[in-house]
Amino acid sequence: IVSSSPSGISCGSDCSEAYPEGTSVTLTAIAAAGSSFTGWSGGGCSGTGTCVVTMGAATTVTAEFALLPCIYTLKPTSKAYTANGGSVTVTVTGKGQTVCPSPVVSAPGWVTTVLSPWTKNKGTVKLTVTKNSSSFPKSGTVTIGGTPFPVTQAGTACAIKKFVPASQSVGKMGGSSSFAVEAAPQDCAWTTAVSAAALPWLHITSGTGTGNGTVEYGVD
Numbered sequence: 001i002v003s004s005s006p007s008g009i010s011c012g013s014d015c016s017e018a019y020p021e022g023t024s025v026t027l028t029a030i031a032a033a034g035s036s037f038t039g040w041s042g043g044g045c046s047g048t049g050t051c052v053v054t055m056g057a058a059t060t061v062t063a064e065f066a067l068l069p070c071i072y073t074l075k076p077t078s079k080a081y082t083a084n085g086g087s088v089t090v091t092v093t094g095k096g097q098t099v100c101p102s103p104v105v106s107a108p109g110w111v112t113t114v115l116s117p118w119t120k121n122k123g124t125v126k127l128t129v130t131k132n133s134s135s136f137p138k139s140g141t142v143t144i145g146g147t148p149f150p151v152t153q154a155g156t157a158c159a160i161k162k163f164v165p166a167s168q169s170v171g172k173m174g175g176s177s178s179f180a181v182e183a184a185p186q187d188c189a190w191t192t193a194v195s196a197a198a199l200p201w202l203h204i205t206s207g208t209g210t211g212n213g214t215v216e217y218g219v220d
Contacts, residue, residue: 001030002063011063019055027051029063034097038064070100072145081153085129092144094121103145111142111151132156135188158188162215176205176218186211 003010005026008017019025028050031037037048043061045051053059075091094100102118105125114126125144129151132138138153163180170177183190192207192215206216 001032003028003030021055023055025053025055027053027061027063029065031065034099035065035067038066040064068096070094070096070145072100072103072147074144074147074149078150079127079152081129081151083132083154083156085131085153087126087128090125090127090144090149092123092125094145100145103147105142105144107142108138108140108151110138110153111140113142127151129153133185135185156185158190159184160188160190170219174201174219176216178206178214178216181209181213181215183209183211183213 001010001012002015004017005028006019006023008019009015009025009027027040027045029037029040029048039048040046040051041062041064043051043053043059045053045061051061051063053061071094073093073095075093076088079088092103094103100121102115102123103125105113105115107113107127110129112128114128116124116126125142127142127149132153132155135155135158137155140151142149142151161182163182165179168177181190181192187210189210190208190213192204194202194204194217201220203218203220204215205218206214
């Protein structure tokens with residue numbers, strides 16, 4: 001709204017008035033809810049204070065307003081998932097304008113999002129994560145209306161199985177053998193070692209791997 005002193009202008013509805021020559025007219029701008037006054041142009045006025053015009057001729061002054069940006073607040077503000085995954089419902093509230101638009105949601109590919117109907121500047125976003133099939137943790141950011149929502153997920157714990165024979169006999173000339181190893185998830189790494197002090201005559205010839213593999217060893 002723009003008003004004048006002396007009175008006569010009440011704009012938007014009444015935006016012009018005739019004043020005697022030499023009259024000093026002070027214009028005041030007040031922004032409506034959800035907007036801000038950004039400044040004057042014309043009549044020698046600028047800035048966001050009052051505009052003073054001394055009448056000497058027909059003069060046009062423009063008051064410029066802009067909508068305030070909508071700020072979206074989230075509750076909760078982050079989520080840490082276990083390796084098994086799960087869901088969380090984020091409450092979203094828009095502030096800054098009388099009516100904020102439904103927020104735009106973007107997320108990493110491993111996070112599924114569902115936005116509820118947006119009414120009265122409020123809504124929810126459901127974030128779902130499936131089981132992490134890797135031993136490596138995940139991290140990323142879901143963005144809801146420009147507000148970041150950090151998400152993390154733990155990796156699946158490694159399970160290593162060794163299929164070692166209960167016993168094995170080797171002749172005096174020595175020899176070699178092997179046994180299988182299973183690892184889950186498949187990106188789990190493993191190593192095998194022998195205590196040189198306890199068994200100096202037993203040597204691991206191939207004892208590292210990722211996922212399923214084979215350990216080969218030799219006897220002097």
